Amino acid sequence: MSNTNESAVLKAPILTKTFLITLIVVLIGVALIGYRYVSGIGVVSNLSDGYPWGIWLGYDVAVGTAFACGGYILAITVYIMNNFKYHPLIRSAVLASMFGYALAGLSVMVDIGRYWNSYNFFVPGRWQPNSVMFEVALCVMAYTVILIIEFLPAVFEGLADKGHAWAKSAYKSLDKVLIFIIALGVLLPTMHQSSLGSMLIISGYKLHPLWQTMFLPMLFLGNAILMGFAIVGFEVTLATVGFKRPFEKELVSLSKVIPFIAVGWVVIRFISITTSGAWGEAFTPSWLTLVFWLEIILVLIPAFIIQFSSWSGSMRGIFVSCFMLMFGGGMYRLSVYITAFDPGSGYNTYFPSVSELFITLSMIAIEILGYITLVKIFPVLANPAAHKKH
Amino acid sequence: MNKTRREILKLAGVAGVAGLTGGTASAVHAQVAPETTKATIPTNGAVGMLYDASLCVGCQVCVRSCYETNFLNRSYYVDQVIPPEEQSIFLKEDLKPIIAPKDQQDPSDPKIYSYANDYRFRNVIQKYVDEENGFHFVKRQCMHCNHPGCVSACPVKAMTKNEADGVVEYNQEVCIGCRYCQIACPFNIPKFEWHRAVPKIVKCELCKDTLWNDAASGKTPQTACTRDCPQKAVIFGNRDALMAEAKKRLAENPEKYNPTIYGEEVYGGTGVIYLLDAGVEPENLGFPAELGAENYAQKSEKVQHTIYKFGIAPLALYGTLAYLGSKNAKKHKKEGDDE
Numbered sequence: 245m246s247n248t249n250e251s252a253v254l255k256a257p258i259l260t261k262t263f264l265i266t267l268i269v270v271l272i273g274v275a276l277i278g279y280r281y282v283s284g285i286g287v288v289s290n291l292s293d294g295y296p297w298g299i300w301l302g303y304d305v306a307v308g309t310a311f312a313c314g315g316y317i318l319a320i321t322v323y324i325m326n327n328f329k330y331h332p333l334i335r336s337a338v339l340a341s342m343f344g345y346a347l348a349g350l351s352v353m354v355d356i357g358r359y360w361n362s363y364n365f366f367v368p369g370r371w372q373p374n375s376v377m378f379e380v381a382l383c384v385m386a387y388t389v390i391l392i393i394e395f396l397p398a399v400f401e402g403l404a405d406k407g408h409a410w411a412k413s414a415y416k417s418l419d420k421v422l423i424f425i426i427a428l429g430v431l432l433p434t435m436h437q438s439s440l441g442s443m444l445i446i447s448g449y450k451l452h453p454l455w456q457t458m459f460l461p462m463l464f465l466g467n468a469i470l471m472g473f474a475i476v477g478f479e480v481t482l483a484t485v486g487f488k489r490p491f492e493k494e495l496v497s498l499s500k501v502i503p504f505i506a507v508g509w510v511v512i513r514f515i516s517i518t519t520s521g522a523w524g525e526a527f528t529p530s531w532l533t534l535v536f537w538l539e540i541i542l543v544l545i546p547a548f549i550i551q552f553s554s555w556s557g558s559m560r561g562i563f564v565s566c567f568m569l570m571f572g573g574g575m576y577r578l579s580v581y582i583t584a585f586d587p588g589s590g591y592n593t594y595f596p597s598v599s600e601l602f603i604t605l606s607m608i609a610i611e612i613l614g615y616i617t618l619v620k621i622f623p624v625l626a627n628p629a630a631h632k633k634h
Numbered sequence: 635m636n637k638t639r640r641e642i643l644k645l646a647g648v649a650g651v652a653g654l655t656g657g658t659a660s661a662v663h664a665q666v667a668p669e670t671t672k673a674t675i676p677t678n679g680a681v682g683m684l685y686d687a688s689l690c691v692g693c694q695v696c697v698r699s700c701y702e703t704n705f706l707n708r709s710y711y712v713d714q715v716i717p718p719e720e721q722s723i724f725l726k727e728d729l730k731p732i733i734a735p736k737d738q739q740d741p742s743d744p745k746i747y748s749y750a751n752d753y754r755f756r757n758v759i760q761k762y763v764d765e766e767n768g769f770h771f772v773k774r775q776c777m778h779c780n781h782p783g784c785v786s787a788c789p790v791k792a793m794t795k796n797e798a799d800g801v802v803e804y805n806q807e808v809c810i811g812c813r814y815c816q817i818a819c820p821f822n823i824p825k826f827e828w829h830r831a832v833p834k835i836v837k838c839e840l841c842k843d844t845l846w847n848d849a850a851s852g853k854t855p856q857t858a859c860t861r862d863c864p865q866k867a868v869i870f871g872n873r874d875a876l877m878a879e880a881k882k883r884l885a886e887n888p889e890k891y892n893p894t895i896y897g898e899e900v901y902g903g904t905g906v907i908y909l910l911d912a913g914v915e916p917e918n919l920g921f922p923a924e925l926g927a928e929n930y931a932q933k934s935e936k937v938q939h940t941i942y943k944f945g946i947a948p949l950a951l952y953g954t955l956a957y958l959g960s961k962n963a964k965k966h967k968k969e970g971d972d973e
């Protein structure tokens with residue numbers, strides 16, 4: 245066990261005020277979900293035949309899984325790029341990713357109308373390789389399993405520390421094959437995060453020309469990587485403040501790569517606008533034009549702060565930059581799935597209903613609930629005592 | 635209700651083009667008539683429909699036929715309790731279900747019932763008002779595209795294009811209700827039963843599973859709308875034959891029609907084709923203005939297949955990742971031991 249003591253159980257009571265508030269949100273959401281199953285999707289949502297996808301897909305899946313890219317990013321950084329000094333950050337990122345993906349999956353089960361038929365994804369005769377959604381669905385399901393396996397070391401370590409001998413040997417045998425699992429944990433997000441972008445190519449004119457492009461897969465992948473870095477910074481700073489822990493300095497050097505990816509992403513975006521001849525659209529006064537430029541600016545400003553400003557060495561600087569990146573990146577995904585999507589006249593423009601929003605809110609609440617509980621049961625967060633070693 | 639319908643039919647008779655169109659229509663059907671006895675599928679290639687806007691009087695007999703055939707009498711609806719207010723649309727004599735998108739409706743007609751986005755109607759007639767030329771009717775239903783977006787999008791093969799006759803069919807037994815087909819259809823055709831706990835997708839399947847059985851008894855396969863249209867404004871047949879018929883009509887009366895046959899090229903070609911009145915463009919009738927000959931389904935498939943050709947890229951990537959990963963992990967372990 246090469247990394248014993250690297251992570252530690254957070255010693256704090258599980259039943260806190262935050263816990264109870266989130267629990268209430270979850271319960272209301274569960275009730276609404278029950279109502280949806282009894283009365284149909286139309287009763288709880290504002291979805292229509294023109295706008296068949298709303299925030300359950302646009303936020304919970306498209307944005308939610310991007311927020312869950314921390315595990316992906318750290319797997320690349322630590323194991324593929326050989327930066328083991330970031331290893332202490334990995335467990336909390338994997339935990340958050342696990343919840344992000346599992347909850348995206350749950351949202352899909354709320355969103356799809358004929359959920360009892362979803363077993364067809366496992367019937368080879370029904371596979372439809374031309375369908376982008378088919379690929380996304382399989383990859384996302386597989387990756388959720390991978391994330392659970394990636395989290396198991398923390399579980400085994402926790403149980404071993406409590407004196408379960410079998411857990412210790414399970415940990416050891418898992419450790420031997422773990423790297424091949426982790427390699428899958430890098431491959432699968434690369435595939436489905438780009439495909440989440442490809443998904444909308446088939447909608448053609450319905451997606452505004454500033455967003456509709458053959459570069460969608462590349463842009464979504466770049467966006468996932470950016471948001472992965474941002475979420476790691478965000479989660480670590482939040483855990484530092486929220487759980488009153490020392491600032492993990494690893495973060496400062498990890499954030500240094502963000503400016504390069506950010507600029508690269510903006511360049512691809514500009515190339516895509518050029519190839520689809522949509523620059524005129526970028527300067528016509530409209531809400532969407534504003535959204536477009538905000539998406540660019542919210543990626544460039546954090547890049548600038550991290551690269552040039554002295555602020556980047558501080559926790560606050562990192563927090564603000566990462567938050568902006570998450571906001572801008574999330575906005576880009578929402579635009580592609582919802583804001584910039586327009587099926588033509590004859591439909592009321594989509595805006596989520598209160599129940600719809602509440603169901604999404606409860607999904608987020610489940611994530612928070614799971615996260616703050618599990619870090620108090622298993623050794624997930626970086627061990628402050630072992631900190632100096634790295 | 636029957637009175638209204640009969641009146642409409644009379645009106646249609648007076649309009650008096652039925653003789654001409656009736657003849658041409660049967661000529662088309664002659665080419666479709668299958669020789670086989672199994673015969674639910676015409677064996678000579680893709681079928682479709684031709685809608686001639688200049689003949690349509692907006693009577694909506696086709697809407698009613700389709701509604702009866704595919705909603706009221708459909709096995710999976712018959713068992714369901716349909717609330718009276720859902721059934722009553724055609725029972726109210728004065729209710730004329732002519733509809734155009736909200737912003738283009740005829741404001742002078744207060745009895746408009748919005749059924750364009752109603753899952754009970756697979757086929758609708760829309761009425762578009764135009765300041766100069768009065769109004770225009772257009773029939774809307776699934777276009778049975780040559781390269782359908784819905785089929786390409788569907789993750790579980792619930793939407794399929796029949797190889798023999800080109801009909802785009804829906805199979806509720808496997809559909810997961812993800813509604814990607816709605817996103818992918820450039821004509822916004824598939825409808826979803828939003829208010830049902832057990833919903834499904836609804837769209838025109840050319841009456842394949844309801845009326846084509848007639849063919850087994852030696853009759854020509856027909857759809858409800860083409861069977862009942864008093865004007866023969868919409869006719870059913872082999873797509874090539876219908877295309878030839880449309881071209882013939884165009885050549886005979888060039889001043890009467892828009893010279894482009896809608897559906898010949900748009901979105902890579904569609905099974906249902908349209909002759910529009912001279913001076914009327916498809917976008918005036920609610921067809922998407924941005925839609926050209928490009929087929930988004932083929933485009934999307936090209937992107938996907940370029941990335942995933944034979945799975946080479948993913949496999950190569952996995953190999954590289956696993957190699958680098960295990961090398962680094964070993965190195966790290968050694969360093970750890972040295973400490």
Ligand code: SF4
Nearest residue numbers: 776777779783784819
């Ligand atoms: S019109 Fe729409 S639903 Fe019909 S075949 Fe084409 S893509 Fe599919």
Ligand code: SF4
Nearest residue numbers: 788809810812813815
């Ligand atoms: S809703 Fe059904 S038919 Fe449409 S794409 Fe999804 S699974 Fe296929």
